[in-house]
Amino acid sequence: MIYGTQAVHGLVYGMLLFLVSSGLTLVFGMMGILNIAHAAFYMLGAYLAFTTVRITGSFWVSLVVAPVVVAVLGALVERFLLRRTHRFGHAYELLLTFGLFFMLGEAIRWVWGNYPLQIPVPAGLGGSVPFMGGQYPVYRLFILGVSALICAGMALVLLRTRIGIVIRSAVADAEMVSALGINTPLVSLGVFSVGSGLAALAGVIAAPFLQADPSMGAAILTDAFVVIVIGGFGSLLGALLAALMIGELQSFGILWFPQFALVFQFLLMAVVLILRPQGLLGEKG
Amino acid sequence: MTRALWLGAVVVAGLYAVPWALDTVRLRMLIEILYFGLFAVSFNLLFGYAGLLSFGHAASFGVGGYAVGLLLKHVSGLPLLAALVLGSLAGALAGLVIGAFCVRLRGTYFALLTLAFSQFLNAIALKWRDVTRGDDGLTVAVPDITLPGGAVIRMADASNFYWLALTVVLLSLWAAWRFTRTPLGNAVVLMRENDERAAFLGYNVFATKLTVFTLASGFAAVAGVLFATFQRLVSPSALDLPVGTEVVFMAVLGGTGAFLGPFLGAAVYILVQDWLSKTSEHWPFFMGLAFVVMILFAHTGLVGLLGALAGLRRGAVPRSQPARPETA
Numbered sequence: 369m370i371y372g373t374q375a376v377h378g379l380v381y382g383m384l385l386f387l388v389s390s391g392l393t394l395v396f397g398m399m400g401i402l403n404i405a406h407a408a409f410y411m412l413g414a415y416l417a418f419t420t421v422r423i424t425g426s427f428w429v430s431l432v433v434a435p436v437v438v439a440v441l442g443a444l445v446e447r448f449l450l451r452r453t454h455r456f457g458h459a460y461e462l463l464l465t466f467g468l469f470f471m472l473g474e475a476i477r478w479v480w481g482n483y484p485l486q487i488p489v490p491a492g493l494g495g496s497v498p499f500m501g502g503q504y505p506v507y508r509l510f511i512l513g514v515s516a517l518i519c520a521g522m523a524l525v526l527l528r529t530r531i532g533i534v535i536r537s538a539v540a541d542a543e544m545v546s547a548l549g550i551n552t553p554l555v556s557l558g559v560f561s562v563g564s565g566l567a568a569l570a571g572v573i574a575a576p577f578l579q580a581d582p583s584m585g586a587a588i589l590t591d592a593f594v595v596i597v598i599g600g601f602g603s604l605l606g607a608l609l610a611a612l613m614i615g616e617l618q619s620f621g622i623l624w625f626p627q628f629a630l631v632f633q634f635l636l637m638a639v640v641l642i643l644r645p646q647g648l649l650g651e652k653g
Numbered sequence: 654m655t656r657a658l659w660l661g662a663v664v665v666a667g668l669y670a671v672p673w674a675l676d677t678v679r680l681r682m683l684i685e686i687l688y689f690g691l692f693a694v695s696f697n698l699l700f701g702y703a704g705l706l707s708f709g710h711a712a713s714f715g716v717g718g719y720a721v722g723l724l725l726k727h728v729s730g731l732p733l734l735a736a737l738v739l740g741s742l743a744g745a746l747a748g749l750v751i752g753a754f755c756v757r758l759r760g761t762y763f764a765l766l767t768l769a770f771s772q773f774l775n776a777i778a779l780k781w782r783d784v785t786r787g788d789d790g791l792t793v794a795v796p797d798i799t800l801p802g803g804a805v806i807r808m809a810d811a812s813n814f815y816w817l818a819l820t821v822v823l824l825s826l827w828a829a830w831r832f833t834r835t836p837l838g839n840a841v842v843l844m845r846e847n848d849e850r851a852a853f854l855g856y857n858v859f860a861t862k863l864t865v866f867t868l869a870s871g872f873a874a875v876a877g878v879l880f881a882t883f884q885r886l887v888s889p890s891a892l893d894l895p896v897g898t899e900v901v902f903m904a905v906l907g908g909t910g911a912f913l914g915p916f917l918g919a920a921v922y923i924l925v926q927d928w929l930s931k932t933s934e935h936w937p938f939f940m941g942l943a944f945v946v947m948i949l950f951a952h953t954g955l956v957g958l959l960g961a962l963a964g965l966r967r968g969a970v971p972r973s974q975p976a977r978p979e980t981a
Contacts, residue, residue: 402761449949456952458760459706463905464948466898471941478935586894590772597765631776634769641766642754 382615391563397602413571442564600650693915704845709771715892717874718881744874752866790888908954
């Protein structure tokens with residue numbers, strides 16, 4: 369029984385992690401940039417949810433507002449900061465996003481204070497339901513449902529639409545796609561922006577479950593790194609597999625080896641980088 | 654040449670005379686600048702010269718610190734200088750092991766694997782409480798230095814510690830500088846530009862990069878050893894991301910294109926931090942802002958801005974071609 373509950377816990381966190389990692393891995397695939405500021409966007413999503421809920425009283429409004437605001441912010445960052453840095457090389461792009469992560473994190477502390485903020489579970493999603501002979505909180509099932517829905521939507525867009533084909537081709541070979549007359553900078557801008565919005569969305573739905581906490585960015589950052597390394601840079605399916613793996617690993621790791629749960633994932637990431645640097649499903653070496 | 658030598662001698666003599674001119678608080682800040690400066694220079698051996706961006710450079714810094722702390726705790730009667738040397742060697746050894754895994758990778762992969770190793774060591778330092786004392790940190794008992802004649806140099810005196818740190822840092826900087834002028838040091842720059850071509854020319858890319866990684870780790874450990882003996886405490890945070898990122902800030906701020914650029918960056922970083930932290934409790938925001946602005950408008954750092962400083966320009970890292978293709 370406890371294993372079943374624990375497995376679902378892992379699944380919930382894994383899906384949340386996937387929402388954050390998906391934007392990160394797509395951006396890396398297209399632009400070769402590991403956007404460290406992505407984790408700050410996730411955190412910003414949670415804090416924007418707090419403020420929106422306080423003003424409007426509705427969680428559902430924040431579910432729309434926060435991702436849109438952050439998507440716009442992401443677009444601005446891509447257009448006015450990252451693109452300027454491109455000619456200095458990848459190392460400086462990485463350093464830039466790193467500086468932004470630092471700045472945004474501190475700005476959040478400045479505006480909202482250096483302590484966790486509680487966001488109430490939206491009405492109708494409180495309480496728990498009978499589940500596998502025990503009780504399970506409804507809100508966690510809600511997280512699972514929403515992230516599965518977004519995951520399916522993403523798969524639909526990427527596999528069944530024209531823009532999806534363009535994005536997948538740009539991940540494989542951006543230069544070639546650009547030579548075929550497609551405005552790849554615009555596609556990059558779009559992917560970066562939507563990816564940022566997804567990170568914020570993950571932050572919003574995580575907020576009632578994990579609170580809005582000034583350290584939540586750094587916590588998800590290392591997890592998301594591990595996910596995209598294990599899954600393979602640029603691979604969405606890889607990110608999904610790896611995110612679920614990490615979710616379960618943490619969930620059961622805490623149950624069985626509470627001392628070493630932290631070490632495991634870094635060990636796993638190191639092993640993957642050493643033996644198979646392209647990750648489980650990545651193509652580039 | 655003779656003029657430069659004279660100038661150097663005057664600067665060094667001036668540095669040794671500093672304790673008579675500064676109060677203890679400022680002297681302590683200067684000691685911090687010394688070891689963080691060395692740390693930043695060692696980081697730049699990897700980033701500026703070899704083109705390897707490490708997010709886990711704190712690993713060897715922390716290993717050096719823990720090694721010296723454990724040595725002084727468990728080996729009774731060990732002279733301070735021997736502990737300093739052994740601690741630094743421990744850091745270099747850790748660098749050799751970590752580097753053997755990391756230097757095969759490039760770009761983002763390298764950055765992430767170094768990060769994974771430093772996080773791994775950080776987790777060990779946190780959890781292996783019997784040895785490292787976990788969160789509380791390991792207290793470092795610093796013995797005084799006894800000279801052959803029987804005279805004792807007291808290490809609790811900030812001036813004495815300053816002279817020790819200054820000597821160690823100057824010797825290390827000199828050694829690192831000499832290294833960059835060797836054929837091996839030049840081969841490293843070649844590999845930054847194009848390691849496939851270097852391999853075709855017959856260079857052993859792996860061995861060369863590993864040598865640089867080990868050396869850079871060794872110098873970082875020297876800095877870590879000084880840090881631990883100066884603070885008399887080493888905690889898991891010495892191995893953590895904030896320290897690993899601080900050194901990146903310092904190097905980029907000062908300028909990765911010159912040998913002493915990162916040292917200048919460390920000095921400015923520590924002075925500005927001291928001033929900002931008195932002005933605003935949100936000083937990290939302004940640090941981050943300065944960093945972002947720096948990368949956008951002056952990615953060559955302060956040295957690039959003050960390009961006219963003759964002494965620093967002499968140590969220029971060979972520049973790369975503007976439009977070099979990069980692999981991620």
